[in-house]
Each structure stands twice: as structure tokens, then as C-alpha cells.
Amino acid sequence: MPWLPPHLVERFEQSLNSSNFDQVAATLKLALEANDREDRQQRITEWKRSLRKDFSASYQHLRRKAASAPVQVSAVQGKATANIADRLSSIEEVWKNIYSTHKNGEPTFRRFMEIYGPSLRASRANCGILTEDVLVKALKQMKASSPGLDQILTPELQVAASWCPSLIHHLARLLQMIERCHKWPTHLTKGVVAFIPEEPDKETPLLDEFRPITVLSCIYRLWASARHLQLTQSWFATWQQRNSFGGKGSSSADQLALQTCIQLSETYAQGGVVAGLGFDLRKCFDTIPFGLALDLFLTRGCDPDIVQTLRNFYSHHQKYFRLDGHHSPPFKPTCGIVQGCPLSMLILTSLVTSWLEYNDAQIPAAVSRAYADDMSSVVSGQSTAFVKEGLRSVFQSTQQFTSVAGMQINTRKTFTFGTNTFKHTVPQIQDHQTSFRLVGCSIKISHQPMWTPLEQQRMLGWTKVVQRIQNLPQSWQIKVRILQSVMSKLSFGA
Numbered sequence: 001m002p003w004l005p006p007h008l009v010e011r012f013e014q015s016l017n018s019s020n021f022d023q024v025a026a027t028l029k030l031a032l033e034a035n036d037r038e039d040r041q042q043r044i045t046e047w048k049r050s051l052r053k054d055f056s057a058s059y060q061h062l063r064r065k066a067a068s069a070p071v072q073v074s075a076v077q078g079k080a081t082a083n084i085a086d087r088l089s090s091i092e093e094v095w096k097n098i099y100s101t102h103k104n105g106e107p108t109f110r111r112f113m114e115i116y117g118p119s120l121r122a123s124r125a126n127c128g129i130l131t132e133d134v135l136v137k138a139l140k141q142m143k144a145s146s147p148g149l150d151q152i153l154t155p156e157l158q159v160a161a162s163w164c165p166s167l168i169h170h171l172a173r174l175l176q177m178i179e180r181c182h183k184w185p186t187h188l189t190k191g192v193v194a195f196i197p198e199e200p201d202k203e204t205p206l207l208d209e210f211r212p213i214t215v216l217s218c219i220y221r222l223w224a225s226a227r228h229l230q231l232t233q234s235w236f237a238t239w240q241q242r243n244s245f246g247g248k249g250s251s252s253a254d255q256l257a258l259q260t261c262i263q264l265s266e267t268y269a270q271g272g273v274v275a276g277l278g279f280d281l282r283k284c285f286d287t288i289p290f291g292l293a294l295d296l297f298l299t300r301g302c303d304p305d306i307v308q309t310l311r312n313f314y315s316h317h318q319k320y321f322r323l324d325g326h327h328s329p330p331f332k333p334t335c336g337i338v339q340g341c342p343l344s345m346l347i348l349t350s351l352v353t354s355w356l357e358y359n360d361a362q363i364p365a366a367v368s369r370a371y372a373d374d375m376s377s378v379v380s381g382q383s384t385a386f387v388k389e390g391l392r393s394v395f396q397s398t399q400q401f402t403s404v405a406g407m408q409i410n411t412r413k414t415f416t417f418g419t420n421t422f423k424h425t426v427p428q429i430q431d432h433q434t435s436f437r438l439v440g441c442s443i444k445i446s447h448q449p450m451w452t453p454l455e456q457q458r459m460l461g462w463t464k465v466v467q468r469i470q471n472l473p474q475s476w477q478i479k480v481r482i483l484q485s486v487m488s489k490l491s492f493g494a
Contacts, residue, residue: 048473058472058482062465088323091195092331094207095321098286099333106289106335107406112296112354115404119357123238124301127230130179130223132172136161138226139168145215149190149320152218175223182308184220189316190330191216191338195323212286214319214340221342227306228342236346239300241356245371245439247349253371257441260378263367264445267380273387275418276378277394277426278438281402282410284373285344286336289406290314293337293347300350310343335406348372355401363397365390371439388425391416395426418445462486 051057081087113120139161142154161167178184195210232248240247245256260276267274294314298307317338321328337344352370359368359377365386368377375398379390402409415431416422423432435444435453442455469482 051473055478058474058478061472062468062482062486084324084326088321088326088328091207091210091323092321092328095193095212095286096331098208098283099319099331099336101287102289102335102406106291107404109292109295112292112404113299115400116354116358119361120299120354121239121241121357122299122301123235125231125235125303127227127303127306130172130175130226132168134226134230135168135172135175135222138229139222141229142222142225146194148215148217148220149192150187150217150219154218154221157218157222171219171222174219175226178223179305179309182305182312184309184313184316186316188217188220189313190318190320191340192320192322192327195321208283212339214338216338216340220313221340223309224342227303228346231302231306231343231346235301239353240349241353241360243356243360243367243369244349244353245369247345253374253439254441256369256371256374256376257438257443260369260376260438261443263378263380264443272380272382273384274378274380275387275391275416275422275425276376277391277398277429278415278417278433278436279375279398280410280413281373281375282408284407285339285348287407288337288348288351289335290337292406293351296354297347297350310347345372351405354405355398358401359394359397363390363393366394368394374439376438384421387418388422391422391425395428417443 051061139158142158144154147153191214193212193214195212197205198209198211199205228248236247237249240250245251245253264274264276291311291314294307294311297310298304314337318330318332320330337347349370349372352373352375355375356368356370359366363377363379365381366377366379368375370376377391377394377398379387379394381387381390398409401407411428411430413431414429415433415436416425416429417433417436420432420434424430434446435442437443442458465486466483469479469486472479472482474482
């Protein structure tokens with residue numbers, strides 16, 4: 001009883017009896033309520049002081065309030081359960097099957113090159129040995145993230161390197177030896193897979209409705225970051241296709257949507273006919289045959305030492321599935337590139353660019369665009385029949401690409417877009433949309449003023465943020481600055 005002086009506690013306990021119990025209980029209740037009010041007021045005062053002291057703390061507070069609650073229930077055998085062992089075991093079973101898609105062998109690279117070799121662009125990259133200067137630059141640019149199984153945080157490595165510069169020298173020598181021998185130490189090839197729900201608001205997500213993020217060793221990520229830095233600075237631009245978006249030095253995702261909107265608007269304004277296809281690839285990152293992808297990476301001209309070092313990593317890579325602090329036994333995947341490796345986006349872009357190059361050469365009426373695995377095509381012409389035939393050609397081309405590249409079109413999430421005239425143009429695709437989402441941006445075909453479902457969702461989220469800004473203990477000038485900075489939550493891609 002902290003509200004009583006210590007010397008009165010014993011006297012209080014001795015004086016308590018059945019005749020005055022109710023009175024004492026009421027007194028205690030009032031004392032507890034007063035203590036709670038005082039504690040709450042102190043915490044509020046301290047919270048206001050901390051936000052007024054540091055301007056960035058206001059943004060941190062808004063992010064914490066906007067964060068979704070962790071999903072602690074998932075559907076197992078058709079029933080919702082919160083049992084961690086059952087959830088982890090079931091998720092592990094489903095994802096082992098996904099990561100074993102090519103356990104009986106990958107598609108042949110020879111067949112891939114027979115189709116896509118003639119239009120493939122390549123340029124030789126020679127990065128040389130990994131120097132200390134490159135490592136230092138890459139380490140400074142690395143962002144903080146969860147630690148891998150080595151439990152080394154990026155900020156810890158950055159501080160250690162600043163305090164002991166010789167650490168970089170020894171790390172450079174280690175990584176140079178790894179590249180020379182094309183062999184990774186076993187512990188640096190292990191990764192822990194954290195599962196993030198694809199739809200955070202869904203109460204009981206299905207077992208395959210998670211996005212697996214593989215958290216790798218900090219040392220491996222430093223190597224991959226350094227080599228990614230070199231490749232994007234000098235090599236990537238030599239073969240990058242003009243309609244490939246994302247990646248360092250490339251146009252962003254909203255530019256893809258903007259160019260699509262411009263093409264639609266200009267065609268309509270000129271009296272032409274236009275429609276398009278938006279593709280979704282089923283578990284793209286997780287089912288890519290990494291052997292074929294690395295063969296293509298090498299054929300495009302990537303430094304052979306980098307490719308061979310990557311090949312050794314993937315041939316020895318092991319995953320540990322993690323859920324709420326629990327880990328599964330190690331599992332060795334037979335396919336998939338790691339979401340969490342800085343080089344994975346470049347490897348995927350190399351693969352998808354083959355589809356862009358082929359379509360550009362073989363289907364001139366179509367303009368195909370891609371941001372990683374978000375692939376879309378727009379076909380324009382002077383007649384409906386011509387555009388319909390173009391849409392079917394694009395779909396057949398994409399079917400062929402996914403087949404020889406070891407991937408699969410998710411027809412349930414793939415859609416055609418344009419006026420309703422083009423509904424069911426492609427028999428395999430049932431979904432047709434006149435307002436749709438493309439790389440996170442909202443696009444509508446109709447000129448009628450309206451809010452799309454995505455815009456309505458963003459408006460509701462933005463409204464909640466504005467309400468939280470209203471409660472910040474800041475001056476109205478600072479609140480206006482914060483309001484202006486969060487407008488993109490409402491207007492992005494609109």
C-alpha cells in the first residue's frame with residue numbers, strides 16, 4: 001500500500017475487522033482511484049513533454065497508433081485456432097509444399113533461351129574484388145531491421161565498425177575468401193521466416209494468406225547490399241527495359257500507373273479503342289526456380305563470381321519458420337528467391353524483363369509494364385476486334401512465359417480492364433474491372449466523378465490519422481505541418 005506511510009501499514013492491518021470492513025474497503029477504493037488518477041496524469045504530462053521536446057516523436061506516435069494488431073488466430077482445417085503449435089505446424093506444412101514446387105526438377109534454361117534469347121539484352125559486369133570502401137558505403141546505407149539467427153543488429157554492426165575500423169578490414173577479407181571459394185559458412189546461409197498477414201484486418205487468415213519474409217544474417221545482407229550497390233550503379237542501366245519500374249535509379253511504381261492512365265486517356269481522346277490486362281503471379285518470389293533465374297542473371301552479364309557465390313548460398317540455404325517466438329526445425333527449399341536479400345529484386349527484374357523484351361518485339365500493339373512481379377499490358381487500336389485479339393495474344397504470351405520460367409498465373413486475381421465490351425475477352429479470366437488497383441494506385445475508366453473502393457479505404461484511414469493529429473499536444477502551426485505531410489495517405493495514386 002504505497003499511499004500509506006510504512007509505519008502505519010501494520011497498525012492499519014491490526015485495526016481491520018468485520019465491523020469496519022465495508023468502510024475500509026470504500027476508503028481503499030477511493031485511495032486506489034486517486035493513486036490511479038495521479039499516475040495517469042503523470043504519464044500524460046510526460047507524454048506531452050516528450051512530444052513537444054522532439055518533433056519527430058509526433059510521427060512515431062502516429063505510426064504506433066496506426067499499426068495493426070498482430071494476428072494471433074488463423075484457420076487450421078477449417079477452424080479458427082490460437083494454439084501456436086497447431087498454427088506453426090500447419091503453416092509449416094503449407095509453406096514446405098510451396099517451397100518444394102520444383103522438387104522434381106526445374107524447367108530447362110535451354111528452352112527458356114530458345115524463346116527469349118533472341119530479344120534478350122546483355123552487358124558484361126566486372127565488379128572486381130570487394131573492397132573495404134565499398135563495404136563501408138554499403139554499411140552506412142543499410143537500414144535497421146530485425147536480426148537474423150546470428151542476433152546481430154545492423155546498428156550494432158555500424159557502431160562496432162565505427163569504434164573498431166579494423167573490423168571492416170577483416171570482414172572484407174572474409175567476404176573476399178567466400179567469393180574466391182564460392183562457398184558460404186553454414187551459419188550464414190540460414191534464415192528465419194517471419195509470416196506477415198497479406199490482409200492485416202482479416203481476423204482468421206488462411207494458411208497461405210501470409211507473406212513470408214526471410215530474415216538473413218547481417219553479414220550476408222552486408223555482402224548482398226555491397227554487391228547490389230555496385231551492380232545498380234554501373235550495370236543495371238545497360239540492360240534495363242524502358243517499361244521496367246522499381247529498383248535503384250528507376251521510375252517508381254506511381255509512374256507506372258501514371259503512364260497507364262496517360263495511355264488510356266490519350267487513346268480515348270483520339271477516338272481509339274483501348275483495354276488492358278493486370279496479372280497476378282501465384283507466390284512469385286517463393287516459387288521461382290533459382291537455378292534458372294541465376295543462369296539468366298549470368299547470361300545478362302552479371303559478374304560470374306557474384307553469381308557463383310549466390311548459387312552456393314541458395315544450394316545450402318535453410319529456413320526456420322517462426323511464429324510468435326516459436327521456431328520449426330530447419331527446412332531446405334528447392335525453389336524461391338529470398339524476400340529479404342537485397343539482390344532478389346534485381347534477380348526478379350532480370351527475369352521479368354525477358355517478358356517485357358519479348359512482348360515489345362512480338363506484340364507491337366501492346367505496351368507491357370512491370371514493377372517486380374506486378375505485370376500489366378495495355379492494348380490500343382482502331383477497332384474492338386483488334387484490341388480483343390491483342391489481349392488474347394498478351395495472355396498467351398504470359399502463359400508461355402510463366403510456363404517456361406517455372407511460375408504460374410493466378411487467374412483468380414488476374415483481371416481485364418477497360419469498358420465492359422472487353423468482359424470475358426480472355427476465357428480464362430473471369431474478373432473484369434472498370435475501376436481497379438495497379439501497383440497500389442487507383443485507376444478508373446469512367447469519367448463520372450466517384451470514389452473507387454481503394455480511395456474510400458484510404459480516405460477512412462486518412463480520417464483516422466487526422467483525428468489522432470487533433471489530439472497531439474502541439475501548436476496549431478505544427479499540426480498543420482503534420483497534416484500537410486500526411487496528405488499522401490489520401491492522395492497517393494489518385
